[in-house]
Amino acid sequence: HDMEQDPGDGGLALFCPTLPQPGLNLPADWKVQYDSHRQYVVDGNFTAQHMKMNKPELDVALSDGKGYMVTEVPYQKHLKQSLDSKERSTCSNHRAINAANINKSNLQSTGIGATACAQHGCFVPKLCGRFSERGARYMNTDYSICNALGYHSESIIKALVIYDVGCQWSVNFRSRVKNSPSLLLPPALEIVPAVGKLHLAAHKLSCFPRYSLNFIKGAGHLDGEILETLWAPFNKISPTARSMTQAHGQEVYDDHMRDSNWKKLVGMGDKYIPNIKKYKNSNKCLEEMNQAYEQLTAVLDPDKVAQWESNALRAEADRGEALDIHLLKGDRAPTFHEVWLQLTKNPKFPSGNVGLAAWLAEGISIEDSQ
Known part of the structure; x- marks a missing residue:
């Protein structure tokens, strides 16, 4: 309410008190x-x-x-x-x-x-x-x-x-x-x-x-x-x-x-009490996941595990295409266009687009032949 001082750009706005801001809410380290x-x-x-x-x-x-x-x-x-x-x-x-x-x-x-x-x-x-x-x-x-x-x-x-x-x-x-x-x-x-x-x-x-x-x-x-x-x-x-x-x-x-x-x-304070519960549940889940991770790591080749960990750390530092190591490698299902192309190459499949009238005529012809 100081009318003698110009508030400056953004001076009439409130901001997040928890976002890291040097000199306001951060520790020395x-x-x-x-x-x-x-x-x-x-x-x-x-x-x-x-x-x-x-x-x-x-x-x-x-x-x-x-x-x-x-x-x-x-x-x-x-x-x-x-x-x-x-x-x-x-x-x-x-x-x-x-x-x-x-x-x-x-x-x-x-x-x-x-x-x-x-x-x-x-x-x-x-x-x-x-x-x-x-x-x-x-x-x-x-x-x-x-x-x-x-x-x-x-x-x-x-x-x-x-x-x-x-x-x-x-x-x-x-x-x-x-x-x-x-x-x-x-x-x-x-x-x-x-x-x-x-x-x-x-x-x-x-x-x-x-x-x-x-x-x-x-x-x-x-x-x-x-x-x-x-x-x-x-x-x-x-x-x-x-x-x-x-x-x-x-x-x-x-x-x-x-x-x-x-x-x-x-x-x-009150609004983020549910987040505290989520934090406690996350710690519990973290213990379970760490246990499963350690059990899986114990049966794997130690040299490969060390290589994977090294690759993951390097990818995190380099980012970009280096992170592609996290892509799952598996057989990809065919797309709609690939399936359609495969059907058109089938000799029993009529070439070109089949209209509704032609489709009905073909059905009637099949019915008459039976």
């Missing part, structure tokens, strides 16, 4: 603990659209960039300066990439993108940005992620970034940051890209070992989909904000995200 690494989840909401204003010059922002929405001027400057790379997905047909070239002239924005802490789902301040009328593009996501990685993250050395299309986004991320004057990353920061467990099922098989949270140390049992649960209540207010002025809509979104973070803050 935090740099050598993997649980002191950042964990973020990134996602877009295509329901939170905004229509074009008839007189945008009359729009007045009272708290631009003070909450969870981006500061508009530097954000728009970044979008203008960034190269519009039309990268088509080579993995899956997610809307986040392929909808980027769809033009909706009646809309000022086709949605918003946000970043939240992956453990508790608290929105990160000052980086929720609107997508243009052409949808979500990497330039939008890059701006949000870079700001998240730089928020109270002095000396943080590693960050996990979970994104629906992380396999595609991460390929040229460093080069896009290097070529953009408005994007900065903390020095010596290692970024580990991953894909949420729900969306990973729609990806190529090779994405499973390379971007699965199951093969990332410190990820625990994260599902990487917590933002999906935050969009559900968010979508109840977004239709109302659709036709508001841009400034008014941003303030409504700020209020909603602030309320969401506040509820998580005050309920941080």
Whole structure:
């Protein structure tokens, strides 16, 4: 309530009290603990659209960039300066990439993108940005992620970034940051890209070992989909904000995200009692799994076990294609097209497409011959 001091960007926002933040909630030896690494989840909401204003010059922002929405001027400057790379997905047909070239002239924005802490789902301040009328593009996501990685993250050395299309986004991320004057990353920061467990099922098989949270140390049992649960209540207010002025809509979104973070803050104790029970059950299951693992290891060749462990550690360090050692090797079932091709090569199978009338005529002919 100090009216004499400017709150600054994100100064009116609450954040997650448990996310690792140097100088706030980390022990002295935090740099050598993997649980002191950042964990973020990134996602877009295509329901939170905004229509074009008839007189945008009359729009007045009272708290631009003070909450969870981006500061508009530097954000728009970044979008203008960034190269519009039309990268088509080579993995899956997610809307986040392929909808980027769809033009909706009646809309000022086709949605918003946000970043939240992956453990508790608290929105990160000052980086929720609107997508243009052409949808979500990497330039939008890059701006949000870079700001998240730089928020109270002095000396943080590693960050996990979970994104629906992380396999595609991460390929040229460093080069896009290097070529953009408005994007900065903390020095010596290692970024580990991953894909949420729900969306990973729609990806190529090779994405499973390379971007699965199951093969990332410190990820625990994260599902990487917590933002999906935050969009559900968010979508109840977004239709109302659709036709508001841009400034008014941003303030409504700020209020909603602030309320969401506040509820998580005050309920941080009682709300996570079920997680304590899960933790105790996990410890019990861990003992059982360790016992089964030791029994299996005891009957295997010690040299092969040592080699497997060495390969697993090397793959964890190198990542990328090195993680393909976790792919199961087995006979793959034939696809629909392969079965169809095999049937067409059968001499008893009629060549070409058989229409409904021809199929009925063949059936009548068979019936008459009997």
